[in-house]
Amino acid sequence: MPEVTPIPLAQLTTLRAGGTPERMIDARSVDELVDALRDVWAERDEWLVLGGGSNLLAGDEPFAGTVIRVLTEGIERLPSPRPGFVRLRVQAGHSWDALVAHSVAEGLSGIAAMSGIPGTVGAAPVQNIGAYGQEIVQTLVEVELIDEATGEVSTVPADELGLGFRTSVLKQHYGSVPTRPAVILSVTLELAEVGSGEFPVRGDQLRQALGLAPDATVTLQWVRETVLATRARKGMVLDDADPDTHSAGSFFQNAVVSASFARTLPEACPRWPMAQVREATRVIPLERYDGYIAPPASVEPDVKVSAAWLIEHAGVRKGFRLGRSRAALSTKHALALTNRGGATAEEIAELARYVQGRVQSEFGLILQPEPVLVGVEL
Template identity: 40%
Template sequence: MTESSLTQKLSEIPDTALDHDVSLADLTTLRLGGRPRFTVRCATTAAAVEAIRVLDRAGQGILVVGGGSNLVVAEGDLDLVVVLLENDGVSYGQDGLIEAEAGAVWDDVVAGSVERGLGGLECLSGIPGSAGATPVQNVGAYGAEVAETLTEVLLLDRTDGSVSWAPASSLELAYRYSNLKFTGRAVVLALRMQLSTDGLSTPLRFGQLAGEAGQRRPVAQVREEVLALRRGKGMVLDDADHDTWSAGSFFTNPVVDPAVADEVQSRVRETRGAEDAERMPRWPADGGDKLSAAWLIERAGFPRGYPDEGARARLSTKHTLALTNRGSAVTGDLVALAREVRDGVRAEFGVTLVPEPVWIGVSIDA
């Protein structure tokens, strides 16, 4: 199908608009990425469904974008069409059931739940991006995950074009993982979450929030504390602050065999002393022990703000785990920094950090 016939067919879909000027740098929180063939803006769920069906039938590669907070995209002209989800409806039931369309701003969904005294999302305050992205990687922060409240997702199956609600249990949700991630097999169109209605938070687990383990506190109070913590780490979007020009936490916390964790701790003891080794973050997890990626990065010789003030891509000056665009970076700058950090941690500790973002047209290994 020629581009003119494809765009004609797409333009006939109600509630869509074609944009030939926008680049991925305009659509991602890293402000990096090249120019797609064009962008289809979808104001409704029905428009998104039909646009994706048309593009898939035409064999056209697509990139579905919501808030663009978890993407590392190549520069230059990209042989893909962006489908931009702008369906942003949210409903809150008196029984605590929330239904949010995929294009809804995630923090707006959280804020709305807190305003209504609903508990379960408050620890996920301030996370950038859209609601539809949260199940894909089982977004989590401060001891809470989307998996704890998610009940169903509305999916467009790209193999046959069907649309149906799927139970959260079918997604195989785990730490920063679902079986939707990296596969492209389906597109999240909406999600449902069941929250508590007593005005109290989920049981708190994160040390800087919790008093006694399992304590529950008013949701508004917890949200404000979480936002304050995130702002202190440059993790709340601010156009004027280059520390927030990031994809959030860039590497997942590695889960390793306990024997490997012992080796890491021994290495720290040798190089930095017993006191620092005893403070090493280490938690039991499915499959082994979970270590702190940020802690490993710092002790491998990469401090906040690395490499220096003149670099176009740097570690955040507030949070070691965020790789940032200082305003003039290109994707290659960020990729080079990511490789340097990953390789440095591996050389020092024998642990390979895995990036959390989705990579489009570029790879940390290439």
């Protein structure tokens, strides 16, 4: 088994915090990854799978267990049963942004708006990553995974993963465990063949973010470059020289609340209605039909509200820090908690707790962390 000298997690995570694990394994092939996981699970050791380290806040104390680094790479092009589409099977350790760049170069549409998102492909379905109106759920066909409970490898269709807003049955939410503890080995996406020429961009949110009129046409390369420039202005593209990018991206999720609660927030707070939940089809046996069908219940869709707006309007401005803390909000984006140089995990957590408290006090809403927290409490 490819065991290596443990490296401090502060060197392997984009938040640049975290102690040194007791043991570390580098898995560069699917077989090495499967063997390592089965061995660790058989030993009932504490374990942590690490990809790009872009969605993790690890505690300052040494991790008392085994960290398995997923370093598998590779993209396989497969036919699709749908005319005009192509499938890509991608290894879990492959860089997500490298995959997006590859898809754009190949003229494949469906993930270009997610350019610049750090991390690995295997982590993408766990979080159902998304940006500017695109989410991986829109293109995901299936994943190959290994279940912790059985150690068995299987192929699971996307519709069995419980993909929702920044969640899935695989995600470890703060304060809970995954519904299905498992590790993704590969991901299969289905993308549209649009080529290198101009094409119409679908989705109101994406067109609005790109500043496009409804009938505008652009190239995939233009979409990628525009998204990367937009993310860079917000400090959301990794840059060693820019402390604003030493973060886990958005530390807090945009909150999804009921329509009635959203109405209690100031009108200026940006909000986006979620998809309307349709009532299930009703079948009434003929012998019970009395000529009357009750009208469907009127259900307002939930509303997604801007966490960044809530933070800033709770009085926590961009660049804010507590006293002499080495953790601070990004000077470019209020959702990013950043390490300004040498900050401990506890300093970052202290800032997160302060932000949560301010928003709760002002608006009655508790923001939920987006990264996985290991050995850290909010």
